[in-house]
Amino acid sequence: MSTDSSSLWNKIKSWPLLLPVVALILVMALNILHDVAVGANPLSFFTITLNQTTSGGTILYGRIIDILNRGSEVAILALGMTLVVSSSAGTDISVGSVMSLSASFCCMLLAGFGVTSTNELRVPLIVGVLAAFAMGTLCGCFNGTLVAYFGIQPMVATLILFSAARAIGLLVCNNMIVYIRNATFGAFGAFTGPLPTPIIIAAICIAIVAVVLRKTSLGMYIQSVGINSKASRIAGLNSKRIIFLTYVICGFFAGVAGLVNSSRITSADSNNIGLYYEMDAILAVALGGNSLGGGKFNLAGSIIGAYTIQAITTTLYALGVSTDQAPVYKAIIVVIIVAIQAPPVRAFFRKRANAKAFGKEAAKA
Amino acid sequence: MKRFLILVVTAVLLCGCSDSKEAGKDKAPEKELITVGFSQVGSESDWRMASTTSVRSAFEDGDKYNLIYDDAQQKQENQIKAIRKFIDQDVDYILLDPITESGWDSALQEARDSGIPVIVCDRRVAVADNDLYTAWIGSDFELEGKRACEWLKRFFEAQGYTEAVNIVHIQGTLGASAQIGRSAALEAAVRENPTWRLLDQQTGEFTQARGREVMEDMLKHFGDRLNLVFCENDNEAYGAIEAIRAAGRKTGTDIGNGEIMIVSFDSTRKGLEYTLDGTIALNTECSPLYGPRLTELVDALERGEKLSKETFVEEGQFSIYPEVSSTFIDGKNYEVMHLTQEVIDERAY
The missing domain is CATH 3.40.50.2300 (Response regulator)
Structure with missing residues (x-):
């Protein structure tokens, strides 16, 4: 019996997602503490109810739903970012700007160039949607070419679109915010049945990547290129093409996230769509216990990381922290989460645990 | 080829000389x-x-x-x-x-x-x-805020509403002049009116997306108590309206019966459309049309005149609720315009 439980404990201890999950639980637990302290229902943060909207629909309503809903874009971005980090030991800092460009391009096509506000779509919705995906993919190809075939450092290569894509987006929209007041376009940011559509889109993206990684050897290839691209090439992998591919995937998901984000506000707000999202996406990868030095990756960790970031933000709202102070608390929480995952800190705890175990053994003897 | 180039360059230089001479002779700065x-x-x-x-x-x-x-x-x-x-x-x-x-x-x-x-x-x-x-031209944001608060006060008086007014305040980008002025006016009004309670203040960064997020959280936090939203621009109000509708609450002025009253600023076209159907109870204008005034200022400087340091643009206030027709602030009377479709159609933006 005791060996069983200890082996389970060992299994949990060696579970790669342990720390990301613990971090997420700790953030959530803050809310229970707060609710208990103010005398509210301790589980009110976690309560999900079916709510009647004014227009007669029934939707899921609660803070957990908010976290899942608002965290969708970062979760989608984190998918591509994880692969990029793994294959090239660098980050794609252009994703936020590419989101904005994709959204602008999509809205420009739907509204027509130079039109600032429209209720009717100029072209079928699917054209706009595919255009957003295509624009994201194109940006991914650009980044991928620079990194994989020109050997430019990822941060430098993606810096180009980081600064340029948002400006191109503004240009595409004739320097204005394009409003598309059309329910079909707004559907990607609204509700499908009782569920917020962004959650569904994020789930589909996650499922696709998970299936592709499981059914093909792409995941293994990416990791092996990330660990040692030269050795992988000698072993017969086209390292450059694999690195290129990860950037294309990352760009594609930036296009998806851009579409979702602009659909939420039914407009292409080039200046604000995806602003600082690249930082959140990178942070999500790091919070997920992935090394930014490339190589082995854990996709589930990144996704948990993405929702952890959103959970922190929503928790700070729930605790009533004013928005001007929120970044400070967010930074403190992030520092703690990253610190407990840092190798020296983990080594320290492992050493202490070993010493304890040794002490017990010695006492027994 | 070389000779041709030299010829061209010389010709250009000569033209340049003669041009500048002519300009000097004419002394025509208006050209x-x-x-x-x-x-x-x-x-x-x-x-x-x-x-x-x-x-x-x-x-x-x-x-x-x-x-x-x-x-x-x-x-x-x-x-x-x-x-x-x-x-x-x-x-x-x-x-x-x-x-x-x-x-x-x-x-x-x-x-x-x-x-x-x-x-x-x-x-x-x-x-x-x-x-x-040299000079500043623009809106008196604090006056806008004061006019909005004064309207609210008179509106509640006209309705005979004496219960608590539980306000949530979606601020603009912190540090922006519009945020500072409008927030100061609301905070002062809350101090002056004993039934007004400021439940929470958060920034919506003047955007629809943040306005919606902030409102969603405030609705969850305060529930049925909440009965007035003070948005510092129309974009935040759009977001707040979405959040309120998703939460199944009603917008309107009957705050004693669970409706949420929305006050907004800027009076953009979409904002006024929401004001026309009563979703936004009051919309205080912040006029962006200062182009013509700017040309006046530039022309005055050209003539060598001295400008006054501050110039305010004139601004309106719109509502479909007839209870309050004007507000009176610091010894001056300000009209509240009754909003109709014609008023919206006549506007330049």
């Missing part, structure tokens, strides 16, 4: 274009776009003005760059709509050292030496 550099915040809202259009069309006269427009895309460093660029281009005047109030001393000092007058519009600048800019 010279007035070059004006305009550094705009960005294009984040309908309102901003209307202001850009207003300035651009006011300076459209190609025989008189040459407007160099620069979109700072919401970044102050872009605006500082733009000012330096304008100085290098040796423009005659700089128009600046500053993103934030602080951090302008060195850039404006450079402009002054180059002898270029700077006219600040819309938002203000906070500099140690006020002589760094």
Whole structure:
């Protein structure tokens, strides 16, 4: 019996997602503490109810739903970012700007160039949607070419679109915010049945990547290129093409996230769509216990990381922290989460645990 | 080929000489274009776009003005760059709509050292030496806020509503002049009216997306208690309206029976459409149409006149609820316009 439980404990201890999950639980637990302290229902943060909207629909309503809903874009971005980090030991800092460009391009096509506000779509919705995906993919190809075939450092290569894509987006929209007041376009940011559509889109993206990684050897290839691209090439992998591919995937998901984000506000707000999202996406990868030095990756960790970031933000709202102070608390929480995952800190705890175990053994003897 | 080039160059030089001589003889400064550099915040809202259009069309006269427009895309460093660029281009005047109030001393000092007058519009600048800019033109944000609060007070009096008013306040981008002025007015009004309670203040950063997020959280936090939302611009109000509808609450003025009353600012077209159907109870205008006034100021400076340091643009206030027809603030009477479709159609933006 005791060996069983200890082996389970060992299994949990060696579970790669342990720390990301613990971090997420700790953030959530803050809310229970707060609710208990103010005398509210301790589980009110976690309560999900079916709510009647004014227009007669029934939707899921609660803070957990908010976290899942608002965290969708970062979760989608984190998918591509994880692969990029793994294959090239660098980050794609252009994703936020590419989101904005994709959204602008999509809205420009739907509204027509130079039109600032429209209720009717100029072209079928699917054209706009595919255009957003295509624009994201194109940006991914650009980044991928620079990194994989020109050997430019990822941060430098993606810096180009980081600064340029948002400006191109503004240009595409004739320097204005394009409003598309059309329910079909707004559907990607609204509700499908009782569920917020962004959650569904994020789930589909996650499922696709998970299936592709499981059914093909792409995941293994990416990791092996990330660990040692030269050795992988000698072993017969086209390292450059694999690195290129990860950037294309990352760009594609930036296009998806851009579409979702602009659909939420039914407009292409080039200046604000995806602003600082690249930082959140990178942070999500790091919070997920992935090394930014490339190589082995854990996709589930990144996704948990993405929702952890959103959970922190929503928790700070729930605790009533004013928005001007929120970044400070967010930074403190992030520092703690990253610190407990840092190798020296983990080594320290492992050493202490070993010493304890040794002490017990010695006492027994 | 070489000889031809030399010929061309000489010809050009000669032409140049004769041109400048002629210009010198004529002494006709009115034929010279007035070059004006305009550094705009960005294009984040309908309102901003209307202001850009207003300035651009006011300076459209190609025989008189040459407007160099620069979109700072919401970044102050872009605006500082733009000012330096304008100085290098040796423009005659700089128009600046500053993103934030602080951090302008060195850039404006450079402009002054180059002898270029700077006219600040819309938002203000906070500099140690006020002589760094020539004049400021824009809205009196605190007055806008006061007019909104005064309207609310009179509205509740007219309705005979004496219960508690539980207010949540969605602020603009913290540090922006509009946020500072409007927030100050609301905070003062809350202190003066014992039944008003300010439940929470959060920034919606003047955007629809953040306005919605903030409102969603406030609705969950305060539930049925919440009965008035004070949004500091229309975009935030759009987001708040979405959140309120998703939560199954009603918008309107009957706050005693669970409706949530929305107060907004700016009076953009979409904002006024929401005001026309009563979703937004009161919309206080913040006029972006200061282009014509700017040309007046530039012309006055051309004539060598001295400008007053501050010029306010006139602004309206719109509602479909007839209870309050005017507000009275600091000894002045302000009309509240009854909103109709015609009023919206007649507006320039």
